[in-house]
Amino acid sequence: MKMNRRNTSFVPLRSALLAALLLALPLAISAQSVPAASSSTAPMDMSAMPGMDHASMPGMAMPTTAGGTTKPAAKTPGKKAKKKHAPAAPASSSHEMTDMDHGATPGMDHGTMPATPAAISDMDHGSMPGMKHAATQAVGSTQGMMGPMQGGNAPADARSGDYSDGVAGSPVHMLHMHGSTPSGMLLVDQLEAFHGRDANGQGWEAEGWYGNDENKLWVRSEGERSRGMLEDGDLEAFWNHNVATFWSTQLGGRQELGEGPKRTWAAFGVQGLAPYWFDVEATGYVGASGRTAARLRADYDMLFTQRLILQPEAEINLYGKNDPQRRIGSGVSDVRFGLRLRYEIRRQFAPYVGMNWVRRIGTTADYARQDHQPVLDRQIVAGVRLWF
Amino acid sequence: MKSFSPSPATDLSRRRFVQGVALGGAAADLGLLRPSNVWALTSPGHPTVLSGTDFALDIVEVPVNYTGKTRLATTINGSIPGPILRWKEGTTVTLRVTNRLQHMPTSIHWHGIILPTGMDGVPGLSFDGIAPGETFVYQFQVRQSGTYWYHSHSGYQEQTGLYGPLVIEPAGPERYPTDRDYVVMLNDWTDENPERIYAKLKKQSDYYNFAQPTVPDFFRDVSAKGLRQALAMRKMWNEMRMNPTDFGDVSGYTYTYLMNGAVPAGNWTGIFKPGERIRLRFINGSAQTIFDVRIPGLKMTVISADGQDVEPVAVDEFRISVAETYDVIVEPQDERAYTLFAQSIDRSGYARGTLAPRAGMEAEVPKPDPIQWLAMQDMMGAMSMGGSAHGGMAGMDMGGAPVVHHARTEYRNPGVDMHVDMPRTNLDDPGIGLRDNGRRVLTYADLHTLGGPIDVREPGREIELHLTGNMERFIWSFDGIKYADAKPVHFNSGERLRIVLVNDTMMNHPIHLHGMWSELENPAGQFQVRKHTINVQPAQRISYAVSADNPGHWAYHCHLMYHMEAGMFREVVVS
Known part of the structure; x- marks a missing residue:
């Protein structure tokens, strides 16, 4: 198998990804008003990554990555994604990124940002074409009569929403509080058998949540088994907090499963829906002995009919230092790109077939070569997507 | 509609689903299940009329079958819709509402009626609701006339059948006397548990939208309008992450639309003699569906909106949002059938009935209009x-x-x-x-x-x-x-x-x-x-x-x- 090892080409990519993560980090932390403990990693990595700027949103980098492996998914506007993860918008995001930087940079210093939910909701600014001028203003406070259609700050003349005059509500006991009912979901996005050049096995990717509109317990898991053994996998649990129209922060932990040492990480990140319906997930991890890691994931739903849906998905994993026991090297360790074509017999039940590419990078690839494992694996997959 | 059914097989089942089962309706109407109280037996689609000043209403669960599947509905006196209540302006009405449901509390709200707060029927605001086995007595003076409706204000019972028409005769003569007078109540029925519908919307808000823009749509627009235009018309939607076809959240994918409790195939029919003036009292008693109503071949003269008389205006079509009422007068001159056509705002289905000189006649049923994107x-x-x-x-x-x-x-x-x-x-x-x-x-x-x-x-x-x-x-x-x-x-x-x-x-x-x-x-x-x-x-x-x-x-x-x-x-x- 060709190695194709052009490490240099990954340098800017890596910087961008790490930078994105670092932005997500203080956002997550201060938005959830957690003590500054874990934010200490931010300044450290910050210095390692000077000169990063707008290309910092996870999704910005993702399409590039996909392009590195195969051609990026055809840009098909006019469709709608499901709840999940995806890379951010190619063109339209520069404002978002700028705004995000605004909010995030001060937070880098000590992890105490004045108004972090604000900083994140700024991500939604650039969304109104023809109003970009307004969108840029909105970072401060909107002057004049036009604000952005999405996001932004309250205009100076915004009114109160309280018309109660101090009068109390009905003394009759409330039987029902509209809008406060909790709900839950279990989504098994991938439950599949894969057939690769080197190995066959089964894989899964699932998430579940329970809670109200504002706060949820969020659980994620992914992994694969082959030769009857759980090879690799992890289980994550988060407090998921809505901070903006399309974004939420996540704070929790990750437990690794499978072969090798089963490391435990503190985890923090953002997830949401970027313009053009990309579902995006960016998570940073801090483990024992100064280990750091990051995972960026994005997907997109292309509707060929109302039920036949092609889902490109990309995932990148990064690590702060070598972990020979788990056969993982520092930097970008692997890039995954999947294409799954599903047919929604019902919304909750969709069998699919697809292709999956896994490319190990850098030191991780070196480890693989030492172990006579493939650096690039192509897999045919077939499985089912279901949710409850 | 076509987009729902890629294969002929699903087409058939789909049609049955949308059109309903011809004989479908509240089972109680067929005498299958009948609570202790006695009320007039009616044929499906022709609700009982109760008039006077004293009413006994029982909230009962009955099995219904609109789509080929039997489901439990919450009803008033065992029918969907509930009985037409006819009141007279100036009288004092007394309504004894008894909750005969097993576990659920209930309530009835008199929609659009001006009455004392304690009689309004909203649990948690105006009263405690009606617990199972309890009777609540509503009593108030009727100070208005026109077409209204009543429905539960508890849980999701508005979706599961707890609604009925309300007609109040004016104290004096009718402003617009007519030869015939029909209530036309529109509803959306689902076999699903409404709690599940709500939960699904929370998990995937476009769950019921089967008219979303697709890749082929995009290429069709590219070839028709050019790439630039095709991109432009999608740009704002994509950037704002909004759907140009989100009209009602819940669609004909789960709904079967009812006219006076009859599915489209059941063809509720109002009889007329050519030359007569007919008053149609349209009530949208749906949980979530806005309808566009027309009667191909007939002008409709709108004489009342939400029970209040208006300057007559002749139209071909009107949109009736949820909970609104419109009274129209039609004057069919010909010895033929006319279709009452009420398509849902998202064009995913319709309620349908007929005006005809004789029972059993029908006229052509239009296809739902093409879907337009929000502008x-x-x-x-x-x-x-x-x-x-x-x-x-x-x-x-x-x-x-x-x-x-x-x-x-x-x-x-x-x-x-x-x-x-x-x-x-x-x-x-x-x-x-x-x-x-x-x-x-x-x-x-x-x-x-x-x-x-x-x-x-x-x-x-x-x-x-x-x-x-x-x-x-x-x-x-x-x-x-x-x-x-x-x-x-x-x-x-x-x-x-x-x-x-x-x-x-x-x-x-x-x-x-x-x-x-x-x-x-x-x-x-x-x-x-x-x-x-x-x-x-x-x-x-x-x-x-x-x-x-x-x-x-x-x-x-x-x-x-x-x-x-x-x-x-x-x-x-x-x-």
């Missing part, structure tokens, strides 16, 4: 009008444009996905899907209540509320605050005030104030029409005057049941 004015209000979509102030007539006051709580709020800074204020827009369709379509600008406003005082103050939401996460609210987190809205007893509603969403919201009339104003602030439920179009600003002459605790909410459930609800206190 610029639905997204940006007045900003899109009179010129380029984003030409700034230049191309616009700013003359009478009202200043919009957003609430601070609409910002930095994950529950709010957009703000409209320059809403449209015109009332003469028939709305999405009905624009320029070649038919004369009723708009609010056509409606003029006879006799003017109840109260000629100029409103002393203004309360501005914004209709807000997050379509993606299915969160709905006023001013970005859900009912669970909201304080009540206070009206001073006796004051005349103006309510300004600005729709900061891309959906229609029928807003219903209990206990008091909503007197809609035209853009110049003059009285237009008196209603109990006012449909606010996307990106629209409307205003109406209210006389706070009815002390108590009142519900104020969007009448799309799943929006109300998600939080688009307020308590109004008059004191």
